[in-house]
Amino acid sequence: MIIPAFDESNGSQKDFLAFFSDVLAENVTIANYESVLGNDSKATYWLCASNVDDALKLLDAGVGKIIFNLDTYLQIENDINHVSPQRLGVVVGSSQSLSKIQQAAHQPSVYILAGDLATIAQDSNVVEFAVSAKKNLLPEGGARRICVLTDRAPQLELISSLDKVNLDVIVPKQFLTTSSPAESGKINIGQAFMASAITDRADGLYPTMVVDERKVALGLVYSSVESVAESIKTGTGVYQSRTRGLWYKGATSGATQTLLNVQFDCDADALQFTVRQNGSGFCHLNTKSCFGAESGISALEKTLFQRKQNAPEGSYTARLFNDAKLLNAKIMEEAEELCEANTKEDVAWEAADLIYFAITRCVAAGVSVSDIEKNLDKKSLKISRRPGNAKPKWEAAQNNSEKPAAPAQPAAAPQPVATESGRIKMNYHDATKISSKERADLLKRPIINSSDIMSRVTPIINAVRERGDAAVLELTAKFDRVQLPTTVIKAPFSPECMQLDEKTKAAIDQAYDNIYKFHDAQMDRETLVVETMPGVVCSRFARPIEKVGLYVPGGTAVLPSSALMLGIPAKVAGCKQIVLATPPRPDGSIVPDVMYVAHKVGATHVVTAGGAQAVAAMAYGTETIPKVDKICGPGNQYVTAAKMLAQNDSSCLVSIDMPAGPSEVLVVADQNSNPAYVASDLLSQAEHGADSQVVLVAAGITDEKLAEIEEQIHVQASRLPRVDIVRQSIPKSYTLRVANLSEAMDFSNDYAPEHLILHIDNAEDAIPLVQNAGSVFVGAYSPESCGDYASGTNHTLPTYGYSRMYSGVNTLTFVKHITSQQLTADGLNRLGDTVMQLAEREGLEAHRNAVAIRVADLRK
Template identity: 85%
Template sequence: MIIPAFDDSNGSQKKFLKYFSEILVENVTIANFEAQLGTASKERYWLCAGNAEDALKLLDAGVGKVVFDLSTFISIEKEIDHIAANRIGVVVGPAQNLSKLQQATYQPSVYILAGDLQSISQDATILESAKAVKKNLLPEGGSRRICILTDVAPQLDAISQLDKSGLDIIVPSQLLTTSSPAESGKLNIGQAFMASAVTDRPDGLYPTMVVDERGIALGLVYSSVESVAESIKTGSGVYQSRNRGLWYKGATSGATQTLLNVQFDCDSDALKFTVRQNGAGFCHLNTRSCFGADTGISALEKTLFQRKENAPEGSYTARLFNDPKLLRAKIMEEAEELCDATTKEDVAWEAADLIYFAITKCVTAGVSMSDIEKNLDKKALKISRRPGNAKPKWEEQGNKAEQAKSAASSQLTPQPAAPANGRIEMQKYVASQISAQQRTDLLKRPIINSTDIMGRVAPIMQAVRERGDAAVLELTAKFDRVQLSSTVIKAPFSPESMQLDEKTRAAIDQAYENIYRFHDAQMDRETLVVETMPGVVCSRFARPIERVGLYVPGGTAVLPSSALMLGVPAKVAGCKQIVLATPPRPDGSIVPEVMYVAHKVGATHVVVAGGAQAVAAMAYGTETIPKVDKICGPGNQYVTAAKMLAQNDSSCLVSIDMPAGPSEVLVIADQNSNAAYVASDLLSQAEHGADSQVVLVASGINDEKLAEIEEQIHVQASRLPRVDIVRQSIPKSYSLRFNNLKESIAFSNDYAPEHLILHIDNAEDLIPEVDNAGSVFVGAFSPESCGDYASGTNHTLPTYGYSRMYSGVNTLTFVKHITSQQLTADGLNRLGDTVMRLAEVEGLEAHRNAVAIRVADLRK
């Protein structure tokens, strides 16, 4: 491969050097290189440096590689050993110095030999060194190289032969020309460049990938030596048509290309043309790319540049272009919301908003994504680094925002997450030492601002309601990044979809039996009959809710337990249609464990979707997904918001099981409790998520016992695979010490936990005192995990204090009760006067008359 050596004293050759990825620059001083080389990217340049200080300045300025003479390199080797090897080259001088340099501890990426081309190329030692150097890959990736600096124009076949030997040639730019044929003593630049190319195609052409400034593929074409030479000569995209000869791209359509760069792939058998595409686009179908329309940031940038030129009157984007104050305010608003985001979904959502407004700002100033990426690349090339501290005004604002957020959620001092290697411990309080307000604050959960979430979920619900399956498929592709052809799997399910190992199958079967047995006992099968007075009989009987939707969280997780907890009571209740919804895996399938449970509980449909779109599909129904009457199941804040919106939409006619918040546990432990058991139960909830609520109520515990529990928390947490999550949740949790059990259970009832675990002597004796809890785990050998999976009780429970007024999911969740009454003539005669009088009081004459007309006949 040839590399031009550019001497700025000969400016006439500068015009075609821009197409090369690497250029050795001679006779340019540190003081004036910016002026001589311009403001464009310096990454392609190799510049000579006389010392370490000059080298650092050049590298910080974005120069791709600094080149030292051998003596300088050896003298400053230790000063520059922190610089990546791919940024360093050395002029070796005589060939015999090559072996000396290769013995150095720090090896550069390029060795430059100066001397007679013919003698160097025939030196067996150099040829062997070239092979060895090529195999010695750089730590950053890529191979090291030996280059021969010549002052004469080599023959084309010599370039080819040296390239096969692993040697590159640095040719003074004044020996290169775009003329064809080349003037005497010069090389045609295109022919010289292509002398290193290889092809095994019968037609001798080279596959060429055409990309834009950002490296995004526009299409695949073919090149020849002649077409590459013509491209460089004209500065445009010129290719070799297999039918029509030279193809000047856009000559007839106007969709021309401005050539920016030409380079080989690693094997020199394919080319990449980097171009600036003009006109409608590269493809004959008038799309920018032969691979379809732009997406993501590329599509946004294209749209914004179009809107800048011709924005529809009254459009929001036009308003942003014309109102700098609004655009500034929106950028700052979205930046703050991104800073406040915590979940993966929220961060992605807020980042997308910020990117939209940021690119709008860039387009307003005529800045493209390519310009931004060039600056990113330039910053990445810097060697020296700034501390990176925020400016004082932003640091102060950040502190105020954190303080405000803390004050809004609690008046107690919040604790930061535990450091990566620090001690994992809870906050500690003593009931007798805190104020009434502090006790109230300890009962609170983190404030959830649902307004923003509702605003995001509402358009999703509306899209599914209006466009059905098409919207579900689009939203699944957007949020789960899974392209599906169908939204639902109908029963009977194929055996292949639920293949399990025997151990897993047996575990699910046993859990199913226990859960079924407990929930079957809850079924209200007897009709309640009460004769309230002679001749007046009232009754109540249960009927299943006909169509129910069960939401099972999933995606990358495997949650057959949630499917069991929802599906078994629905089956026991006798629901005629059970629709189970769960997110797909990356390949579009549903985990076999969930499919097996769906089969066992008699599910009629499995919806291959998650999030708000799955809730909407079950709530409104689509072409393939049945509408349900009730939706049950846990999920993230988007699922919860979707359930709430569906329940409040009277046109939807759907109910839900209960509101939901982060998972939580409250453990009451006494002096005789097993510290290891207590810690394990606290951690079993702490690993759910960073927002999990974990509370230890220490009843009559001394300092030593509490320290023992704290030690177990740290030791056990440190061994967990999800320790990073625990390091966030445990420091936000707390222990609270009371003098006695009466005070402890009073606090628990006020807290109303999802899970209440009793690590106390004679734990069953405390059950009558429990007023508020989702589920209670009694004694040292009743870990919450058993209730989560297989003891028989349900793990879909009210959180966030809702156990004051809600029950967990149970068989009665899936039934409704109908009342009836039957009166004899005597019964109506006895009751009639009472009913008529009350109807008169309320002014409802028709009600009174319905009784009076009958009573009149009875009393004739």
């Protein structure tokens, strides 16, 4: 392949060199590089440097590659070993010096030889070195290059033959021309460039991908040696039509192209033209690309530039262009909201808002997205790094926003301590060395800012209550990024939406059977009858809640287990209408696992929405989504807030299963526990989310045993796909060492965990000591995972300490109890005086009279 070179001392001009990805610039120094290279990107240039300081300054300035002579490179090798080899080259000189550079520990990406091309091509040492260098890929990808600097115009055939053995040819600009035929002593630059190209097509053409400044594909065309040479000569997009010959893009339509760069792919059998597209677009259908309309940031940029030129009257974007203060205020507002966003969906949503206003600011100043990307690329080339601290006013603002909560609020849970580099480690506390206040702090969970969450959820609930299906569809498009035609799928469900492999179906079926068996045994089918006194019979009987809503978290996740845990007890209870809500996947469908479970439990509707809008739809009802009487199911803080807001609205008339916080587990382990098992149970909960909390209460454990558990936590966590989440949750968690099992169970009952796991001898004997827990896992062979999926118990459990007063979801969650009483005449006569006396004491004469009027008849 040919690499152009120019020597500024000879007054050479750059002109067509700008189209090449690599250009050697001789006699360009630290003193004159700015004036010679101008303000454009310097990433394509190779500049020579004689010392480390100059080299680093040039690299920081964005120069693509720094070339040293061999002796200098060997002297300063240790001073530049932090620089990527991709940015370094060495002038080796003669082929005899190759062995010398091979001794360097930090091999560069480019080696430059000088001499007669034909002679070098015959040198077996050079060829062997070139072939081996090409196979020795760079750490960041790409092949090392061996270049030969020539002092005359080479033959095109020689360029081709050298390329076959990985030898590039550096040709000074004075030997290059765009004329065809070339002047005496020169070669045509386009022909020289294409001398290394390969094609297996009968017509000798080369597939060419045309891309814009952002490397977005515009279309596929063909090139020839002649068309490439003409394109470089004119600085425009020129291609080879298979029917019309040379094709000057836009010559008739006006949609011309300004050539920016030409390069081969890795096999030199295809080309990429980078162009600036002018006019209506590349495609004859008047779109920018042959692959359809623009989208995302490209579409936004295009719209904003159009709005800047000719915005519709009353357009918000036009207002932003005309009101700099408003635009600046919106950028700062959206930046703050992005910093406050917590969930993945919120971060994406707020980032999109910020990008819109930021690009509007750029367009107002005439800055394109391509300009932004060029600056990003330039900054990525910097070698020296600033500390990166925020300016004082922003540091102060952030510090002020993190002041301690007001005294009326509970104190935050203990903050994570710094761990040794890279090690995943829980905090440690010894019960004998902490104060009663410190112990009380360990019982607290991280504070949830409910007021902020409620303020975000309330408008969502109001929108759904007021506008029904339309609001649900809009909010699903906003938060789930899915445009849906309808909000609900009604039973019976199509077999196509429930297609599963047999192994998955068998697993769901077995889990279903176990969960059903356990929950069926809980059903209260007998009427309780008690004669409280002669002639007075009181009874209590169960009836199903008629309409229930089940919230199953999901979207990109597959959570058939939550559908089973909620749907089965509702079915056992006999609920007449089971409405299941779950977020849709990116294509708008519901995962087949959940649909299969919905079918098995007899769901009547599946709502294709998630978050607060799904809760609101079930709580208030819409045109297509039935209103329910009770909503059950886990979810994030927005789902929980929506459930609580709906329950507190008397006009809604809906109840919920329980409040909820982040998932948690407390493990009690003794000296005989298996460290690997203990660690695995802690981690199975820690991977739920960054806000999950796991607690290990070590009862009478030695230092050695505790060290084994800690080692297992680190080793097992490091192998997990969700290790990044674990790295956030584990440092917020802790180990508490206590003297014995009695102290361990006291702490557990005070903590009131969602999951309690007993890794102790004779674990079943400790069950009578359990006062507060969502679910208990007894012994070494009862991992929490079994309860989460298929043992039979329910995994929708009270968190955040609510197990002190709430049960987990069960069959009775979906029934209500009705009492009745029946009195005979004798019974009323016996009880009447008591009732009348109490009614008289309360001043409720009508109550007294309802009894007195009957008793008077009985006692005549």
